[in-house]
Structures are given as structure tokens and as C-alpha cells.
Amino acid sequence: MTTTFATRSAWYDRWTKPDLASLVEALKMHHRRQFSNFIEKLDALERTEQSIIWFGPSWRWTIAYTMPPVAVHGGSNGRSARSSKANTPPKEPEIVCYLVPSVENPLVCVPLCDTEVAEVCAAKGQFGRYIKDGVATAKCAVTTRWATWAPATENETKQILDLIRRKYDNLCRQQGGNPQDN
Numbered sequence: 001m002t003t004t005f006a007t008r009s010a011w012y013d014r015w016t017k018p019d020l021a022s023l024v025e026a027l028k029m030h031h032r033r034q035f036s037n038f039i040e041k042l043d044a045l046e047r048t049e050q051s052i053i054w055f056g057p058s059w060r061w062t063i064a065y066t067m068p069p070v071a072v073h074g075g076s077n078g079r080s081a082r083s084s085k086a087n088t089p090p091k092e093p094e095i096v097c098y099l100v101p102s103v104e105n106p107l108v109c110v111p112l113c114d115t116e117v118a119e120v121c122a123a124k125g126q127f128g129r130y131i132k133d134g135v136a137t138a139k140c141a142v143t144t145r146w147a148t149w150a151p152a153t154e155n156e157t158k159q160i161l162d163l164i165r166r167k168y169d170n171l172c173r174q175q176g177g178n179p180q181d182n
Helices: 020-025 029-043 114-122 129-136 154-174
Strands: 049-054 061-067 094-100 107-113 139-141 144-149
Touching: 020 029, 020 049, 020 061, 029 049, 029 094, 029 154, 061 154, 094 154, 107 114, 107 154, 114 129, 114 154, 129 144, 129 154
Parallel strands: none
Antiparallel strands: 049 061, 061 094, 094 107, 107 144, 139 144
């Protein structure tokens, strides 16, 4: 008699931080293809950083893409503007998006502020119904809409990547950079 044990996906194991490959490998083939496309495109954005974070029982191990704040240099003595203001806490990284590699239903989440939501709604012909419906039905917490999608096709993936790229370009401009350089 042979006993076979089903291996549990790394996504479920709260106590062992998985690597990116084990999270993606656990997905079904069509989801794996979409997630690999997201990862490839997001890793190509120069100023983003990827991390794997535990988000509790709903999102479990999630792949977060953030943009760290740019150090501001100023003053005649070469000190940064941040060091001259001792009471000002350092700025937090900006969230670009989250990839939730749920084995049952992988998600992509793009947190949007009110001005980003207004841009999407006002952009005629730039975003399809898939994106606009996701933004319109997104849950709102304080001033952030948590727009989520479960992309199943390459077209849906492309539309979400277009939205992420627009958000990334806006973050670059806010930090004083040129998004076209990336």
C-alpha cells in the first residue's frame, strides 16, 4: 500500500516565506502565463522594487511592486532636505500594484487615489470597459480605491498593464523624474 500526500502550495504556508518561482509554479498553466507576463513587464520598470509579503488569510503571500521615494537633495551644505527637518518622518514607498497568486483565483490589484480614478473615468477611448468597470466597482478605504481584476486573457492582462504603466509614469513625474527614461 502506497500513501500519497498532496503537496500544499507555498502560497498557503504562513511560516515559510516562498520564493517567486514557487508561487508562480503553483498556478494553473493559463494563470501562470498571465502572471509571468505581469512579472516580466513590472520587473522591466527601472524604479520599481519587488517584494513578497504576507497579507493575512485573504491574500496570503502577495507580490508587491513599490516605487521607493527619491532622495531630495538641497541646501548649500549638501545635506538632504529630509535631514534638515528632523521632525519629518521619511516618506513611504509608493505602491504600484499587487499580484496575488491565489491558486484558485489569482488577482491583480492596483490601488488608485481619487485623482487617478478621475483620470481613468475621464480618459475617453484609452481604457476599455474591463478596466473602467474594475475601477468603478473597486472597494474604497479612506481615499484609496482597491481595484482588482482576475485576468484570464492576454487582452485583459494588456489592459491592466496599460493602467499600471500610466500609474507608474504619474509616480515618476510626481517624484521629479522622466518616465520616458525607463
